[in-house]
Amino acid sequence: MTPDIVLLLAQDGITNGAIYALLALALLLVFSVTRIIFVPQGEFISYAALSLALLQAGQVPGVVYVLVGGGVLAAVFDTGTALRDKALRRLPWILLGYIALPCAMAALAWWAAPRKLDLVWQVLLVLGLVVPLGPIVYRVAYQPLANASILVLFIASMAVHYVLTGLGLVFFGGEGLRSAAFSDASFRLGVLQISSQSLLVVLASVLVMAALWLFFGRSIYGKALRATAVNRVGARLVGIRIGLAGGLSFLLAAFIGALSGILISPITTIYYDTGFLIGLKGFVGAILGGMASYPLAVVGSLVLGLLEAYASFWSSAFKETLVFAIIIPPLIWLSLRSRHVEEDEEEGE
Amino acid sequence: MKFRIVAAALAVGLAATAAHAEIVVGVSLGITGPGASLGVHYRNAYQLMGKTLGGEPVRFVILDDASDPTNAAKNARKLISEDKADMLMGSNGVPSAVQMAQAAAEAKIPMMVLTPAALSGNTLHWSFIVPQTTELMMGAVAQQLKAQGVKTVGYIGYTDTWGDLVYKAIQSHAASGGFKVVTDERYARADTSVTGQILRLLSANPDAVVVGGSGTGAALPHVTLIERGYKKGIYHNHGTVNAEFIKVGGKAVSGAVAPTGPLVVPEELPDSHPTKKVSLDFTKRYEAAFGAGTRNAFAGYAYDAYLLVDAAAPAALKKGKPGTPEFREALRASLESVRNVVGTHGVYNMNAESHNGLDERARVLVHVDNGAWHLMK
Numbered sequence: 118m119t120p121d122i123v124l125l126l127a128q129d130g131i132t133n134g135a136i137y138a139l140l141a142l143a144l145l146l147v148f149s150v151t152r153i154i155f156v157p158q159g160e161f162i163s164y165a166a167l168s169l170a171l172l173q174a175g176q177v178p179g180v181v182y183v184l185v186g187g188g189v190l191a192a193v194f195d196t197g198t199a200l201r202d203k204a205l206r207r208l209p210w211i212l213l214g215y216i217a218l219p220c221a222m223a224a225l226a227w228w229a230a231p232r233k234l235d236l237v238w239q240v241l242l243v244l245g246l247v248v249p250l251g252p253i254v255y256r257v258a259y260q261p262l263a264n265a266s267i268l269v270l271f272i273a274s275m276a277v278h279y280v281l282t283g284l285g286l287v288f289f290g291g292e293g294l295r296s297a298a299f300s301d302a303s304f305r306l307g308v309l310q311i312s313s314q315s316l317l318v319v320l321a322s323v324l325v326m327a328a329l330w331l332f333f334g335r336s337i338y339g340k341a342l343r344a345t346a347v348n349r350v351g352a353r354l355v356g357i358r359i360g361l362a363g364g365l366s367f368l369l370a371a372f373i374g375a376l377s378g379i380l381i382s383p384i385t386t387i388y389y390d391t392g393f394l395i396g397l398k399g400f401v402g403a404i405l406g407g408m409a410s411y412p413l414a415v416v417g418s419l420v421l422g423l424l425e426a427y428a429s430f431w432s433s434a435f436k437e438t439l440v441f442a443i444i445i446p447p448l449i450w451l452s453l454r455s456r457h458v459e460e461d462e463e464e465g466e
Numbered sequence: 467m468k469f470r471i472v473a474a475a476l477a478v479g480l481a482a483t484a485a486h487a488e489i490v491v492g493v494s495l496g497i498t499g500p501g502a503s504l505g506v507h508y509r510n511a512y513q514l515m516g517k518t519l520g521g522e523p524v525r526f527v528i529l530d531d532a533s534d535p536t537n538a539a540k541n542a543r544k545l546i547s548e549d550k551a552d553m554l555m556g557s558n559g560v561p562s563a564v565q566m567a568q569a570a571a572e573a574k575i576p577m578m579v580l581t582p583a584a585l586s587g588n589t590l591h592w593s594f595i596v597p598q599t600t601e602l603m604m605g606a607v608a609q610q611l612k613a614q615g616v617k618t619v620g621y622i623g624y625t626d627t628w629g630d631l632v633y634k635a636i637q638s639h640a641a642s643g644g645f646k647v648v649t650d651e652r653y654a655r656a657d658t659s660v661t662g663q664i665l666r667l668l669s670a671n672p673d674a675v676v677v678g679g680s681g682t683g684a685a686l687p688h689v690t691l692i693e694r695g696y697k698k699g700i701y702h703n704h705g706t707v708n709a710e711f712i713k714v715g716g717k718a719v720s721g722a723v724a725p726t727g728p729l730v731v732p733e734e735l736p737d738s739h740p741t742k743k744v745s746l747d748f749t750k751r752y753e754a755a756f757g758a759g760t761r762n763a764f765a766g767y768a769y770d771a772y773l774l775v776d777a778a779a780p781a782a783l784k785k786g787k788p789g790t791p792e793f794r795e796a797l798r799a800s801l802e803s804v805r806n807v808v809g810t811h812g813v814y815n816m817n818a819e820s821h822n823g824l825d826e827r828a829r830v831l832v833h834v835d836n837g838a839w840h841l842m843k
Contacts (some may be wrong), residue, residue, distance in 0.1 A: 120664050129661040136658070283498070291503030292710040293655075293682035385658045386682050386714050390500065394656045430661030434625055434652040436662075 118430070121308035126426040131317040132384075134422020135322035136377050140399025141406065141414040142329060143373040148408065149346035149364040152267050153259055156274040159396025160281040161374025163389055165247045166287070166382035170294035172239045177230040179288025180246050181223035183281075188219035215253065222246050236299060244375055244376040251371025252364040254281075259367075260360055278393065285389035291387035312337070318380045325373065326415065342366060396426075404444045407451065488523040489746065489788045490781065492545025493567060494556040495580075499533030500655070503681055503710070504558045504764050508580060511768035514751050519772075520779025522788060527551065531562055538562035542569035553797060554786050555771050556580055558764065560627050567593040574791065576798040578771035580764075594774065594801050595822045596767045598727065598811065598829055600635040603704045606725040606829045608639030614699065614756070616673040617644070622651040622663055622677020622687045632678030632703050648672055655683035664690045674698055680705030685715035692718040696736075699723065704829075708762050712834055722834045723842065727811035729766040730833055734841040740813050740827055744773075750811045763811070770809035777807045 140158060147155040168178035191216035199207040222245045229242055258277045262269060303312040322359040333339040345352040345362040353359060378392065385391075398421060405417025421440065476612065492511065496505040512526055527549045531538040538557050545551040546569065552576040554570045557563045563583045570577035571592040579585070579595045621636065623629030629652055637647050648670045664687060667675065675691060677684050677700065684706040691700060702724035709836035712719060728735055732745035748769055751760050778800040786792030802821070807814040812828025829843040 119669075122669070125665060126662055129659050133658055198481050283799070286498055286502055291501075291506060292708075293685075293714055295682075295714045295716075309774070381658055386686055388656065389683075391656045391658075394654075395707065426659070429657075429660065430666050431662075432621075433663045433666070434650075436652075437625070437654060 130423035130426030134419035137402045138415040138418035141402035141418045143370040151363045153270045156278040159392030162378035162394035165375035165378030167289045168243045168386040170296040185254040186217045188215040191215045191253045247375040251367035255367040289389045293388040296382040298383040492551030493528040494531045494541035496533030497530040501533035501559045507764040508768045511765035515772045535561040535565045542566040546573045600631045603725040605636035608643040612643040618672040619669040620649045620672035620675045625652040629678045682714040689718040726791035729810040731841045766810035
């Protein structure tokens with residue numbers, strides 16, 4: 118192993134680690150606010166990456182059907198609740214958010230696809246198509262059982278994961294896609310040939326992390342989310358709506374997932390089910406960080422990315438084995454240290 | 467009144483069971499799941515098949531095994547016990563096909579294996595493997611390597627059975643081809659990067675690289691090799707030959723070489739090629755039904771299975787009625803002795819030792835040129 122190979126692998130590991138770090142943050146955010154282990158996080162990656170590749174090929178991505186269909190379902194749910202609560206003034210907002218917005222995005226996609234707009238517009242369009250899916254998924258699948266135990270929420274997560282993967286196969290097909298590179302430029306740094314794409318990945322990750330830090334530290338919504346994470350009952354007592362907090366955390370998670378998908382789609386071939394494995398590695402990163410601390414989750418994800426890169430050099434056949442085996446020690450440590458958290462967090466109505 | 471309808475329905479049902487005037491073919495394919503991109507092609511082929519086998523009406527019962535071997539085994543048992551299948555066909559994944567073949571052998575019914583699985587013993591006794599063996603296909607690559615004077619070959623393939631099969635196949639030709647396989651790197655289809663593996667492979671400085679991937683999954687190592695400035699030959703296997711591979715790989719995969727069945731490039735075959743007529747005809751019908759450019763090798767395997775059974779069925783029908791053990795045994799024996807059945811992929815000559823029956827006429831080398839696969843001259 119020569120020094121330049123060490124550096125090349127480090128570069129590769131950091132690029133992948135940056136993506137895992139973003140996903141780890143999203144998973145941690147959703148978990149701490151809603152206690153949901155968000156397995157379908159990876160689907161947003163696949164959806165966004167495949168949508169971008171299809172838009173570049175001048176086709177309408179099938180995600181528009183998922184978006185409109187999910188929006189209608191969420192609207193039905195919310196209208197039901199509003200009618201039961203006799204809160205009819207909520208109806209216009211429901212129609213606007215769950216019907217008008219998805220339909221507008223879908224119409225925009227129909228209009229934009231054959232025109233092959235500039236990359237920036239395509240990226241924005243993909244975000245507009247995929248990100249609203251976050252709150253919609255929360256409204257349809259999780260909000261009705263917001264008070265259930267962690268285990269029930271986890272099982273619901275598995276169900277949502279299978280539904281979204283299946284829809285992905287229906288609308289994107291079984292073959293993988295890869296979108297065109299944002300830029301072919303690359304820089305020489307000693308022996309390293311750094312592509313602008315991997316630079317972009319790291320840069321975007323750092324920016325998102327900084328934005329999250331500002332959001333949680335400065336904005337009222339960020340503080341509300343933190344309050345919910347610290348104590349759900351207390352947050353409710355001071356007037357923070359749990360549904361709103363959940364929807365908001367899913368919006369952020371979907372945004373981070375979609376962004377990750379857009380960033381990696383020019384680097385590798387993405388299949389309808391690739392996102393799951395990437396999301397799972399983000400989850401491993403979060404566990405390495407103890408499933409509690411944001412900075413530690415980032416560190417854990419970077420370690421994971423580097424380990425993966427070096428493992429693929431040393432013993433590629435055992436790479437996944439090594440990557441997933443390293444969560445065992447932290448898990449043992451976590452379970453020795455804590456009492457049964459699930460039972461403690463069980464809440465009454 | 468009600469009683470009469472029930473009685474009538476019962477009578478009709480009984481009559482149908484007694485006559486059983488059709489051959490039931492049970493099919494399990496991975497139409498969803500990780501193998502979906504191939505499974506869909508196989509399923510399409512069933513729409514182009516005739517309505518009879520050896521003159522007897524045929525009914526295909528097609529189930530989805532979601533590319534999961536456990537499901538494939540379940541499907542096989544369901545097809546045998548509930549649908550009373552006379553024979554099985556499937557599946558597009560090797561592990562799934564092996565499970566089905568075992569179920570077929572237990573139930574003593576013949577099975578057409580649609581994927582290059584390695585079977586032996588009693589399982590092979592009842593099974594016939596339609597696609598070219600990986601050894602046969604990689605033999606074409608080995609010949610080319612020898613002709614190019616290649617001495618060292620770097621290998622990178624999937625971590626699964628397919629990666630193992632291709633590795634063993636190229637390894638089996640190493641001695642006769644006069645080259646050595648110097649690396650055995652592995653990656654998964656869903657990996658976001660193969661930089662580590664490629665760096666390791668390049669540090670061995672091989673004269674050529676063989677990729678044991680399939681379809682679009684084979685593009686990642688190829689593209690990474692080109693990015694790292696590798697200029698020598700990059701060879702693939704027959705699992706990679708489809709249009710999506712080129713779409714995903716773009717300019718980087720130009721010049722990729724792979725073996726495949728003659729079905730993929732029927733127009734470019736010389737007129738003397740034995741399968742030209744059958745291959746061309748099937749390709750035209752397939753593209754007429756599913757759109758221009760949809761041609762692929764996989765649909766041809768399912769279609770060849772149909773052609774083989776169609777050729778073997780008349781002899782079996784003389785010995786027993788469909789639905790009886792006699793018919794199934796006779797069909798197996800008849801399949802084992804088919805001679806010169808011209809399929810879309812090659813000319814089949816089965817015997818007790820070879821339940822595949824294909825020879826070198828069933829392979830050609832193709833390469834990516836101008837964004838499409840073309841016959842190598």
